[in-house]
Amino acid sequence: MPINIPKQLPATKLLKEEKIFVMDQERAYTQDIRPLNIVIFNLMPEKEKTELQLLRLLGNTPLQVNITFMNTATYESKNASKTHLNTFYSTFDEIKEKKYDGMIITGAPIEQLPFEEVDYWREMKEIMEWSKLNVTSTLHICWGAQAALYYHYGIDKFPLTQKCSGVFRHILTNQVEDLVRGFNDKFNAPVSRYTSVSREEIERNEHLTILANSEEAGVFLVKSNDNKFVMVTGHLEYDAHTLAEEYNRDLNKGIEVEMPKYYFPNNDPSSQPLNTWKAHTHLLFSNWLNYYVYQATPYDWE
Incomplete structure (x- = not known):
């Protein structure tokens, strides 16, 4: 089933070329079904790239999504x-x-700032508070995940000695939750951040469950026990070349960063990286939409 997006959105052409089923609003209005309504709070600097990454995932399900x-x-x-x-x-x-x-x-390139020093932190808090009563389930990515852990549960981030960047092997720590249904016991996922969160603090919180973790990159996937909040500290939505673009961008800015780990073939930055996480990305998004949104949301909110 399709995603319903504005007719002239630039991502539409690329999505159609990838055979993602998109539907413009005019056609959607003629269908007598109850679509899912999803709001994307896009904080990433390159909006259109993030739009395309998320839309291709939301469009790969049997559900119509506005x-x-x-x-x-x-x-x-x-x-x-x-x-x-x-x-x-x-x-x-x-x-x-x-x-x-x-x-x-989404994530945002501001993770080295204390939350209270972020220009839009007051607005962010208002939106996260609003989500408690007005959204069935919220998926938080990278900095968005850290912001949710801090605002909802008082778990702060801490700085790393160097940027954690690369494609890391993660291990499922909970194999029975619907969110990770179909996951392998071990799976790859891209990570790109300067900060992390404490596994011990999350484990001590009775309202949270860790679903996946990496020995090198730390906690990766956390959910609230009522399924209202899902926190992903990495970037499963990234394309194969996104980490390379970030790495080259940092180098061009004169920032001293290490090459992303386990990413370039033979550790050669001139080699084309392969996407080794795509299947689990689609699983995560389809499981979230199905089990945490579609099967949990009321047909009539009123």
Whole structure:
């Protein structure tokens, strides 16, 4: 089944070329079914790349999904065009009276800042508080995951001695949860961050369950026991070349960073990386949409 997105969204052409079933709003309105309503709070600097990455995953399920993009009202993105944001994005004030079946809060390149020093932290807190009563389940990615652990559970992030970047092997620590149904006991996942969270603090919290962990990269997948919040500390949504783009961007800025681990074939940055995590990415998103959103959300929110 399709994802329902604005007719002129730039990602539409690429999604169709990849045979992802997309439907514009005009056609969707003629279908007499109850679609899922998902809001994506996109905090990543390159909005259109993140849109494409997430839409291809949300479009690979048997469910019709209506997508709303949201951006910050208290901070103006330096990388996204105003025309694109004005055309395809809403602010929180414009959507806060609505109910949503699911929400995705992306990462953001601000993890080295204390949460309280983030320009839009007050707005972020308001949105996360709103999600408790107005969203069936929220999927938080990377910095978004750390923000959720801090706001909802008081678990702060801590700085790493060097950036954790690469494709790391993760181990399932809980194999019975629906969110990881179909996962291998070990799976690869991209990680790209300067901070981490304490496994011990999460394990001591009676409201949280760790589902996957890496000896090198730390905690990867956490859920609240009521399935309201899912926290992914890495970037399963990344394309094969995304870590390479980040690495080259940092080098061009004069930032001293190590080459992403276990990523380039033969550790040769000129080699084309392979996507070794795609299957588990699709499993995670389809499991979340099915078990935590579709089967949990009310047919009529009112």
